[in-house]
Amino acid sequence: MNGPMLKVEKLVKHYPLGGGFFDRNPLVVRAVEGVSFSVDAGETLCIVGESGCGKSTIARLLMRLVDPTEGRVLLQGTDIAGLKNDGLRNCRRRMQMVFQDPYSSLNPRLTAGQIITEPVGNFERLGRKKREALAADLLRKVGLAPEIMHRLPSELSGGQRQRLGIARALSLKPSIIIADEAVSALDVSVQAQILNLLMDLQDELGISFVFISHDLGVVEHIGHRVAVMYLGRIVELATREALFANPVHPYTEALLAAAPLPDPTQARLAVPIEGEVPSPVNPPKGCAFHPRCSLAEERCRIEVPALTEMADGRSVACHVRAPAEYPAGQPSE
Numbered sequence: 001m002n003g004p005m006l007k008v009e010k011l012v013k014h015y016p017l018g019g020g021f022f023d024r025n026p027l028v029v030r031a032v033e034g035v036s037f038s039v040d041a042g043e044t045l046c047i048v049g050e051s052g053c054g055k056s057t058i059a060r061l062l063m064r065l066v067d068p069t070e071g072r073v074l075l076q077g078t079d080i081a082g083l084k085n086d087g088l089r090n091c092r093r094r095m096q097m098v099f100q101d102p103y104s105s106l107n108p109r110l111t112a113g114q115i116i117t118e119p120v121g122n123f124e125r126l127g128r129k130k131r132e133a134l135a136a137d138l139l140r141k142v143g144l145a146p147e148i149m150h151r152l153p154s155e156l157s158g159g160q161r162q163r164l165g166i167a168r169a170l171s172l173k174p175s176i177i178i179a180d181e182a183v184s185a186l187d188v189s190v191q192a193q194i195l196n197l198l199m200d201l202q203d204e205l206g207i208s209f210v211f212i213s214h215d216l217g218v219v220e221h222i223g224h225r226v227a228v229m230y231l232g233r234i235v236e237l238a239t240r241e242a243l244f245a246n247p248v249h250p251y252t253e254a255l256l257a258a259a260p261l262p263d264p265t266q267a268r269l270a271v272p273i274e275g276e277v278p279s280p281v282n283p284p285k286g287c288a289f290h291p292r293c294s295l296a297e298e299r300c301r302i303e304v305p306a307l308t309e310m311a312d313g314r315s316v317a318c319h320v321r322a323p324a325e326y327p328a329g330q331p332s333e
């Protein structure tokens with residue numbers, strides 16, 4: 001395959017907030033404000049950031065559950081916006097989603113076996129024997145005993161239900177899985193098991209992941225590259241190693257400082273983050289992080305910093321830590 005598995009170009013999603021027909025300036029939630037990234041085959045890209053920064057909106061845009069205000073989503077080079085009927089079905093087959101709360105996303109009246117073979121049943125008719133064989137195979141893949149195919153979701157543990165959600169996502173042999181807070185509802189020990197399962201499946205099947213989480217600890221476990229979001233924008237995009245060893249954006253630094261350390265006796269270096277996330281209805285001018293940033297300068301209050309590639313290959317949107325070069329020939333004032 002040439003090119004990335006998934007490419008996202010300048011995605012924007014604004015949600016109009018009520019406001020009457022005669023309203024001159026209706027309120028708008030700026031959920032996603034120009035996000036670009038790509039994911040290679042077999043790669044895990046993590047998207048991390050505090051609640052409300054636009055992570056789930058990106059997941060919905062990728063799955064085309066909502067349409068973008070601007071920008072494009074390319075799945076193996078095909079713009080998903082233009083797809084209809086068979087094209088869209090085919091795209092949905094290649095791109096699957098795993099949700100945070102498997103309980104609410106699993107039909108409580110269907111057995112485990114029915115749940116995980118239902119997507120395939122939408123594409124081809126399966127006799128009972130074939131169905132059971134497929135269910136057994138999928139259950140084994142996610143580390144569950146085939147016998148549980150006859151149980152209802154309510155008879156399973158949280159970890160087993162999440163494995164079931166993953167089995168269902170795998171059933172159509174997708175090229176890419178979008179996992180939105182897929183382990184956030186689970187106990188820490190179960191989280192680790194599920195993350196290891198996802199990584200094993202990736203090694204075995206070469207699946208790409210967009211793994212969305214508010215939890216840096218989870219991201220450190222599973223990500224090849226990490227995009228840090230703040231108020232609808234990516235502020236830093238780096239390999240996992242580079243991001244955790246040496247965060248460049250002050251927000252990344254603050255997030256890392258706020259994350260629980262595996263060894264609580266270890267000294268904290270960076271300053272913890274203060275204040276609340278501003279509202280995406282009325283985001284601060286300039287760099288949206290400037291009201292919470294101890295490094296903020298005059299320019300940060302005026303101009304939105306562009307995501308700028310640095311010498312080590314990471315991209316950072318910060319006037320202070322990653323000043324953008326002026327293009328050749330342009331006066332620097």
Ligand code: ADP
Nearest residue numbers: 015029031050051052053054055056057058280
């Ligand atoms: P995250 O997943 O990072 O917590 P979301 O993508 O769910 O963030 O939400 C981003 C912002 O968009 C939030 O302010 C949220 O309230 C708002 N939002 C999400 N969906 C809608 C919607 N359908 N209508 C209006 N606002 C929305």
Ligand code: MG
Nearest residue numbers: 055056057181
């Ligand atoms: Mg979310």
